[in-house]
Amino acid sequence: MKPLALFGGTFDPVHLGHLSVAWEAAELLDAEVRLLPASIPPHRQPPIASAAQRVAILRAALQDQSRLSLDTRELDREGPSFTVDTLTGLRAEQGTRPLVLLIGADAFANLASWDRWRELFEVAHIGVLSRPGVSSILPPELEQAVTGRRVTTADALRDQPAGKVIELAVTPLEISATRIRELLAAGRDPRYLLPCGVFDDPALLAPYRQ
Ligand SMILES: Nc1ncnc2c1ncn2[C@@H]1O[C@H](COP(=O)(O)OP(=O)(O)OP(=O)(O)O)[C@@H](O)[C@H]1O
Numbered sequence: 001m002k003p004l005a006l007f008g009g010t011f012d013p014v015h016l017g018h019l020s021v022a023w024e025a026a027e028l029l030d031a032e033v034r035l036l037p038a039s040i041p042p043h044r045q046p047p048i049a050s051a052a053q054r055v056a057i058l059r060a061a062l063q064d065q066s067r068l069s070l071d072t073r074e075l076d077r078e079g080p081s082f083t084v085d086t087l088t089g090l091r092a093e094q095g096t097r098p099l100v101l102l103i104g105a106d107a108f109a110n111l112a113s114w115d116r117w118r119e120l121f122e123v124a125h126i127g128v129l130s131r132p133g134v135s136s137i138l139p140p141e142l143e144q145a146v147t148g149r150r151v152t153t154a155d156a157l158r159d160q161p162a163g164k165v166i167e168l169a170v171t172p173l174e175i176s177a178t179r180i181r182e183l184l185a186a187g188r189d190p191r192y193l194l195p196c197g198v199f200d201d202p203a204l205l206a207p208y209r210q
């Protein structure tokens, strides 16, 4: 069975950095990949755009392809979007299908601050996406938790439903939502940092313009 990979984020807004690494992860793992927008992200300022606005941008971004899809379950839940709750729900739905949590290297380095973070390894594998400027040195507590879990081939994720960690060497694209919000707020037009379906509809980016 193809693994199911979840790529969570604030997506405020989704950009070509997200889509490119999600696409490459889908290819590298031969997995179904779902983008999972967070409702109230646990460890950061609330997003500029509302959940409905971020979903509208995601839908526009994902049109005309079938490899990446959208999973809005965190938006349907009250309270902060703790990833362990989301993955536990998916585990109950998906039986023994391998689940892979995709996270950028910057977010992965902070994993030990996440809610019930050790339980994540019980419900999913973790696929770490390389990101420019992010060191691969982990805090000792996390390094210890990861020891013995590292695998280097996608096939190794199919042998069991959860518990492994794989580094995914994706093409580095130095794009961030922060930079896109700054450019839009300054009246600039970051056309080639965003998917064309998003840029072609100016109403979608209105929340970020001042
Ligand atoms: N260019 C990129 N390359 C690799 N991973 C990325 C990239 N941009 C974002 N990610 C990863 O995507 C996930 C969701 O990121 P998020 O929605 O916070 O985007 P962001 O660009 O980091 O946003 P912000 O600048 O607002 O923090 C995180 O795991 C993050 O590490």
Ligand SMILES: O=C(O)c1ccc[n+]([C@@H]2O[C@H](COP(=O)([O-])O)[C@@H](O)[C@H]2O)c1
Binding pocket: 007, 008, 009, 010, 011, 036, 037, 038, 041, 042, 043, 044, 081, 082, 083, 084, 107, 113, 114, 115
């Ligand atoms: O569960 C947690 O405690 C937790 C803490 C920080 C981040 N996350 C998740 O990590 C993903 C990326 O977060 P962010 O803030 O980089 O967009 C997103 O799906 C968040 O819900 C989850």
